[in-house]
Amino acid sequence: MKPALTAAAVLCIGIGSPALAQDRDAVLRTYADIAAAAYGDSLTTAERLQAAVDALIDAPSPEAFQTARAAWLAARGPYQQTEVFRFGNPIVDDWEGKVNAWPLDEGLIDYVDGSYGGATDENEYAVLNVVANPEFSLSGERIDAKEITPALLRGTLHEADGVESNVATGYHAIEFLLWGQDLNGHADGAGQRPWTDYAAGGACTGGNCDRRGAYLQAATDLLVSDLGWMAAQWAEGGAARAAVLENADAGLSAILTGMGSLSYGEQAGERMRLGLMLNDPEEEHDCFSDNTHNSHYYDGLGIQNVYLGEYVGIDGRVVSGPSVSDLVAATDPALDAEMRDRLAATMTALSRIKIAAEAGFSYDQMLERGNAEGEALVMAGVNGLIDQTKSIERVVSALSLDGIAFEGSDSLDDPEAVFQ
Amino acid sequence: MRIPVPLTALVLLSLAGRAGAETQMVTNVVNDYIIPGYEALSAATEGLKEAAAEDCTVTSEPLLAAYHGAFDAWIAVSHLRFGPSEEDNRAFALAFWPDSRGATPQTLSRLIADQDPGAVSAEEIGEVSIAARGFYGLEFLLYDPALSVAGDPAYHCALVQTLAADIDANADAILGGWQDGYSDLMINPGPDSPYQSNEETVRELYRALSTGLEFDADARLGRPLGTFERPRPTRAEAWRSGRSLRNVLVSLASLRQMAELMADGDEELEADLDAVFARSLALTDPADDPVFAGVATPSGRLRVEVFQQSISRIRDTVSGTLGPALGVDAGFNSLDGD
Numbered sequence: 001m002k003p004a005l006t007a008a009a010v011l012c013i014g015i016g017s018p019a020l021a022q023d024r025d026a027v028l029r030t031y032a033d034i035a036a037a038a039y040g041d042s043l044t045t046a047e048r049l050q051a052a053v054d055a056l057i058d059a060p061s062p063e064a065f066q067t068a069r070a071a072w073l074a075a076r077g078p079y080q081q082t083e084v085f086r087f088g089n090p091i092v093d094d095w096e097g098k099v100n101a102w103p104l105d106e107g108l109i110d111y112v113d114g115s116y117g118g119a120t121d122e123n124e125y126a127v128l129n130v131v132a133n134p135e136f137s138l139s140g141e142r143i144d145a146k147e148i149t150p151a152l153l154r155g156t157l158h159e160a161d162g163v164e165s166n167v168a169t170g171y172h173a174i175e176f177l178l179w180g181q182d183l184n185g186h187a188d189g190a191g192q193r194p195w196t197d198y199a200a201g202g203a204c205t206g207g208n209c210d211r212r213g214a215y216l217q218a219a220t221d222l223l224v225s226d227l228g229w230m231a232a233q234w235a236e237g238g239a240a241r242a243a244v245l246e247n248a249d250a251g252l253s254a255i256l257t258g259m260g261s262l263s264y265g266e267q268a269g270e271r272m273r274l275g276l277m278l279n280d281p282e283e284e285h286d287c288f289s290d291n292t293h294n295s296h297y298y299d300g301l302g303i304q305n306v307y308l309g310e311y312v313g314i315d316g317r318v319v320s321g322p323s324v325s326d327l328v329a330a331t332d333p334a335l336d337a338e339m340r341d342r343l344a345a346t347m348t349a350l351s352r353i354k355i356a357a358e359a360g361f362s363y364d365q366m367l368e369r370g371n372a373e374g375e376a377l378v379m380a381g382v383n384g385l386i387d388q389t390k391s392i393e394r395v396v397s398a399l400s401l402d403g404i405a406f407e408g409s410d411s412l413d414d415p416e417a418v419f420q
Numbered sequence: 421m422r423i424p425v426p427l428t429a430l431v432l433l434s435l436a437g438r439a440g441a442e443t444q445m446v447t448n449v450v451n452d453y454i455i456p457g458y459e460a461l462s463a464a465t466e467g468l469k470e471a472a473a474e475d476c477t478v479t480s481e482p483l484l485a486a487y488h489g490a491f492d493a494w495i496a497v498s499h500l501r502f503g504p505s506e507e508d509n510r511a512f513a514l515a516f517w518p519d520s521r522g523a524t525p526q527t528l529s530r531l532i533a534d535q536d537p538g539a540v541s542a543e544e545i546g547e548v549s550i551a552a553r554g555f556y557g558l559e560f561l562l563y564d565p566a567l568s569v570a571g572d573p574a575y576h577c578a579l580v581q582t583l584a585a586d587i588d589a590n591a592d593a594i595l596g597g598w599q600d601g602y603s604d605l606m607i608n609p610g611p612d613s614p615y616q617s618n619e620e621t622v623r624e625l626y627r628a629l630s631t632g633l634e635f636d637a638d639a640r641l642g643r644p645l646g647t648f649e650r651p652r653p654t655r656a657e658a659w660r661s662g663r664s665l666r667n668v669l670v671s672l673a674s675l676r677q678m679a680e681l682m683a684d685g686d687e688e689l690e691a692d693l694d695a696v697f698a699r700s701l702a703l704t705d706p707a708d709d710p711v712f713a714g715v716a717t718p719s720g721r722l723r724v725e726v727f728q729q730s731i732s733r734i735r736d737t738v739s740g741t742l743g744p745a746l747g748v749d750a751g752f753n754s755l756d757g758d
Binding site for chain 2: 087103117120122139161162164165260261263264265266269273277278279280369370389390392393394396397402
């Protein structure tokens, strides 16, 4: 045993030396490469969605409608893996509300069921229904909405009256236009919007099919242009990449801030635990399409991706390189093992939700009051995310990034401040 | 505000010598602040349960007095979101707010219309949506013009009594969790504790303090403030029961006590903290604008904004002075995210 111990000790000295600055830079480059690939894939899949939507509007049919829905579902996988880039990078966080805002008062956009209710204390425009109303008044102003354009959606309707749930653009607005409300309550099944909501002439259901089609096209066009912009920010020469690479400690801090904030406050709290505690089938991230299990799964995978420095693209190519995991292993191998284990445990828990949902036990059923199996599945995911957040905090300490998470983002917010 | 790296290293080295002192600080906060706070909550919610059992009518003076007493006791510990309060979602079941989608009135209306048997059953109330339960659910039943008189009176009465008893059961369970082990886990970090080191227990306390201040400034004051063009008085916390300002004052008084215990005898730090808390608490009189209705007028709005800024000064002192003295930052909290 003794020689082995000595060898191990020598090895420890070898890898125990402080990670060099160039190691940290290489880790940041991997991170930016993953972001570029994942936003690039998000753009590609959104362009496919755009083509499918154009085909649907050109020649409405059940098949074209189904193709558009499938394209939306396919687009969610890569996009959800980018959510880990949000909270650490102001350039992403400031932009994100345009593409993935949720939850939404969908009555702003189109017809809703009577059980949805009317205007609320929080939102006077919860049932504005732009599709049905070519003209309306908003915050005391007369709005001409005869033409439904990207500019109308972005400039006038999105967050109308300063209310965040007035979501006029992004994935979830498009999702609502493709699926409609999920009126199944806690029972299995997604929204049942008929394809004829896009049909021409007398076949049109739900009224104003041409305006609905124009809305869907405008929202999809905006999604494509927004994703194109963000993919460019992470490409070589892009602003988001430059911000991350500018200062090694601040960049690492951005990575870990994104991992921790998404794990804890956002996913474990707002998106998973809250829905369970409210027993509310509308507290589902992808509630219209019943795709929430995938939304959670790919969020979790995105967190694991950036720690391990690996991303699998939509065409199967693997982007990988020096990782945060390598840095931690060089400083504290036991902590790296703990972090990997906990990320893996979360992915197991999120996989179980996905497996059960795909087998027919849908996420809204899991949220039902008194559904012990569903609660156990969801809470296992929540607990995994909470546990991994503790390890992320330990990683922040191990890499001596304490305090930087809150102050060092100067370099991202204000590049000049670093040199003052 | 960035500290150059060599200085950070020095600070970390100097902290090693403080480990014993920090253990004592954690012990003091647990024994002199957290446990007494939960004891007070448990006693007050017992009073609420008994008052509701005695007389469930929504105009009952003893019931309303007991409600306010228990709500005060809750606000004083409401930022301690770890350990027994997180277990079984107890804190969420006591306090679901903000409720940006109106889930509390919607859920209560549905329960009352359906005469849902689970919501008036001591055994099943734990399964009911948190939106209908706790202090904010009870507030609608006692104070909302529609929900206070909604439905069958006998069902309404049973619902008030069940919610009051559920509040008490959760408060007792949290106190029990602290008494039956969580205090020891916090005071003695290590392999058998959720906290591996002193640093992690100190961070937990520090996070609670800073999250409490953030919530007071951003949610309790920030929500009604809205924007200058669009103030939102009906987004104030617990305005139906007239508690919006009172909750901030109770919270600040409690956070002040916690912060001063965490300063752990450092006189300069104690004086700094005392000054910023005192300045904030002196700015406002509970009779001034109890529900922040004034945010709709320029002068009323200015007053709330000044109050909010005074809490920002407290946060600056906590993050700029107390945090570095303890060698921790706040890590991640539940307010991260959207």
